[in-house]
Amino acid sequence: MTRAAGFVVAAAALTLPFWLQSPYHVHVAIMAGIFAVLAMSLNLLLGYTGQLSLGHAAFFGIGAYTSALLTLKLEWSFWLALAVAVGLAGVAGFFIGRLALKLRGAYFVLVTISFAGVISLVSLNWIELTNGPLGLPGVPAPELGPWSLRTKTAYYYLVLAAVALSYALCRRLVRSRIGRALVALRENEALAESIGVDVTHYLVLVTVVSAAMAGLGGSLYAHYTRFVSPEVFLFTYTVTMVIMVVAGGKGTLAGPLVGAVLFTVLPEALRAAASWQWQMLAYGVLLVALVFFLPRGIVPRLAAALADRR
Amino acid sequence: MEQLLQHLLNGLVLGGTYALLGIGLTLIFGLMNVVNFAHGEFYTLGAYVCFAALALAGVDFFVALLAAIVVGAALGWLCEVALLRPLRNESIDTTMLVMIGVWIAMQNAELLGWGGVAKSIPHPFPTAPLVLGPVAIAPLRLFVLVLAAALIAASWLLIQKTKLGRAMRATFQDRDTAALMGVGIGRIHAVTFAFGSGLAAAAGALLGPVFLVYPSMGDLASLKAFSVVILGGLGNLAGATLGGLLLGIAEELGAGYISSGYRDAVGFVIIILVLLLRPSGLFARQERIA
Numbered sequence: 001m002t003r004a005a006g007f008v009v010a011a012a013a014l015t016l017p018f019w020l021q022s023p024y025h026v027h028v029a030i031m032a033g034i035f036a037v038l039a040m041s042l043n044l045l046l047g048y049t050g051q052l053s054l055g056h057a058a059f060f061g062i063g064a065y066t067s068a069l070l071t072l073k074l075e076w077s078f079w080l081a082l083a084v085a086v087g088l089a090g091v092a093g094f095f096i097g098r099l100a101l102k103l104r105g106a107y108f109v110l111v112t113i114s115f116a117g118v119i120s121l122v123s124l125n126w127i128e129l130t131n132g133p134l135g136l137p138g139v140p141a142p143e144l145g146p147w148s149l150r151t152k153t154a155y156y157y158l159v160l161a162a163v164a165l166s167y168a169l170c171r172r173l174v175r176s177r178i179g180r181a182l183v184a185l186r187e188n189e190a191l192a193e194s195i196g197v198d199v200t201h202y203l204v205l206v207t208v209v210s211a212a213m214a215g216l217g218g219s220l221y222a223h224y225t226r227f228v229s230p231e232v233f234l235f236t237y238t239v240t241m242v243i244m245v246v247a248g249g250k251g252t253l254a255g256p257l258v259g260a261v262l263f264t265v266l267p268e269a270l271r272a273a274a275s276w277q278w279q280m281l282a283y284g285v286l287l288v289a290l291v292f293f294l295p296r297g298i299v300p301r302l303a304a305a306l307a308d309r310r
Numbered sequence: 311m312e313q314l315l316q317h318l319l320n321g322l323v324l325g326g327t328y329a330l331l332g333i334g335l336t337l338i339f340g341l342m343n344v345v346n347f348a349h350g351e352f353y354t355l356g357a358y359v360c361f362a363a364l365a366l367a368g369v370d371f372f373v374a375l376l377a378a379i380v381v382g383a384a385l386g387w388l389c390e391v392a393l394l395r396p397l398r399n400e401s402i403d404t405t406m407l408v409m410i411g412v413w414i415a416m417q418n419a420e421l422l423g424w425g426g427v428a429k430s431i432p433h434p435f436p437t438a439p440l441v442l443g444p445v446a447i448a449p450l451r452l453f454v455l456v457l458a459a460a461l462i463a464a465s466w467l468l469i470q471k472t473k474l475g476r477a478m479r480a481t482f483q484d485r486d487t488a489a490l491m492g493v494g495i496g497r498i499h500a501v502t503f504a505f506g507s508g509l510a511a512a513a514g515a516l517l518g519p520v521f522l523v524y525p526s527m528g529d530l531a532s533l534k535a536f537s538v539v540i541l542g543g544l545g546n547l548a549g550a551t552l553g554g555l556l557l558g559i560a561e562e563l564g565a566g567y568i569s570s571g572y573r574d575a576v577g578f579v580i581i582i583l584v585l586l587l588r589p590s591g592l593f594a595r596q597e598r599i600a
Contacts, residue, residue: 109406111585125569278422284417285415291397291404295404
């Protein structure tokens with residue numbers, strides 16, 4: 001059942017550009033893919049360890065800036081820049097993971113927010129490097145051997161590959177010993193420690209992986225929009241990721257994917273009906289409503305409904 | 311030396327309002343175990359009420375301040391009764407998500423209602439600074455400092471000297487025992503949230519005329535309130551007061567001697583360093599982090 005559903009989803013994703021008529025629809029699909037990577041990255045922390053990072057836009061922004069700067073100023077190839085962007089975001093994740101070694105809950109949230117705040121201020125004020133609030137225009141499109149991935153269809157497949165890779169990584173991670181250790185940490189930390197789970201070790205590890213994935217999303221975003229500015233650190237991005245994970249179903253593999261597609265397509269579809277501010281207002285109300293009426297998210301709710309019918 | 315004194319005085323003015331923000335947050339955090347990420351939005355609300363009262367209704371400054379406190383407290387009370395009371399037995403993470411939702415909703419409601427353009431609040435004070443020996447201070451800032459000090463003193467009296475304050479302290483120490491002794495926990499929670507929100511609104515109404523008023527001003531206010539709470543230790547009133555003054559002075563010194571672009575980074579760095587080195591706060595005697 002799940003295998004068949006997975007096959008259908010994969011087939012649909014692979015042939016999607018042939019079904020979609022206008023480049024605008026492909027654009028929405030690309031953004032959904034980038035946000036899927038980000039949502040999966042946040043879900044590793046929020047869903048599996050129970051730690052909420054409200055500074056995820058920082059890792060996203062570090063990835064975007066690193067990739068943009070390396071290709072613009074040093075004229076590196078996209079692939080090398082991507083690798084360094086992922087690596088650097090991972091290093092930042094290691095730094096935060098170590099800092100947050102003994103901090104849980106609200107204190108972890110505060111450290112991640114503060115970190116994002118500092119990084120955002122650096123991007124605004126270090127004008128020699130980042131061009132300040134004006135941002136960096138003209139980020140080159142990636143090339144694969146002789147081909148340019150400039151077209152939307154080509155970029156769609158690049159993003160799809162990143163989504164597939166991230167999904168495979170998450171799946172591998174959470175179904176391993178590490179994943180079980182993380183869930184043990186989320187459910188009862190003292191008990192997990194008492195039976196010999198090195199809680200902080202796993203927390204640092206998963207923060208690094210999560211940050212690196214957010215960096216991947218940032219690099220893909222930078223080379224797609226071809227422009228990076230301090231706006232990549234906007235809290236809106238973090239909020240969007242949180243909504244995607246909470247609505248889709250935190251602590252499930254499919255949840256962030258469902259959330260990312262839903263909350264990229266819905267705002268675009270509703271764009272004509274409601275302005276951006278109304279949508280953000282609705283996001284806030286929705287988050288409150290989700291906690292009250294759908295605390296576990298869409299995917300677990302659907303799974304439970306399906307199991308009942310059988 | 312004169313420059314240093316001037317920075318210290320400016321820091322004190324900022325710090326007084328930070329202390330108001332911090333006291334409200336530390337009470338809500340300590341007493342209700344709710345991480346109130348919407349705290350800064352009550353600060354923004356206070357500033358907008360002050361703007362509406364002064365610029366549109368044209369009332370007296372004191373009336374505007376009072377209106378801000380009343381509206382902030384009323385909305386805080388509503389927020390507690392409607393959203394937090396049903397979730398009282400849920401985990402801290404659940405209520406945190408709800409408060410993040412309230413934060414986003416309130417901020418964007420303000421953006422829709424008032425527009426994104428920053429507004430300046432007209433105030434009745436003369437703009438010529440008062441020269442006091444080596445330092446100078448604008449009359450408005452002096453007024454802000456005095457009123458902040460008065461509100462801090464009033465909060466202290468409320469907590470330490472009244473029956474309500476005693477019930478609040480008892481609830482902070484041990485909720486279940488307090489309930490057994492006949493303290494109405496529901497009422498105490500509602501009062502605490504309304505009180506904290508009212509103080510945040512007062513801080514917004516006081517700082518609004520000094521700076522500009524815009525919808526996202528609450529984000530930084532929230533973070534500053536959290537820095538103050540972390541500095542002072544959870545649920546520690548004196549700690550929050552001292553922490554607020556310290557943060558205000560540290561920011562002024564950072565902006566004056568390092569770079570004004572990084573003024574707001576001071577709070578972030580304080581959060582990270584204090585959590586790293588002394589997680590129970592600078593003034594706490596015991597470990598309080600769960």
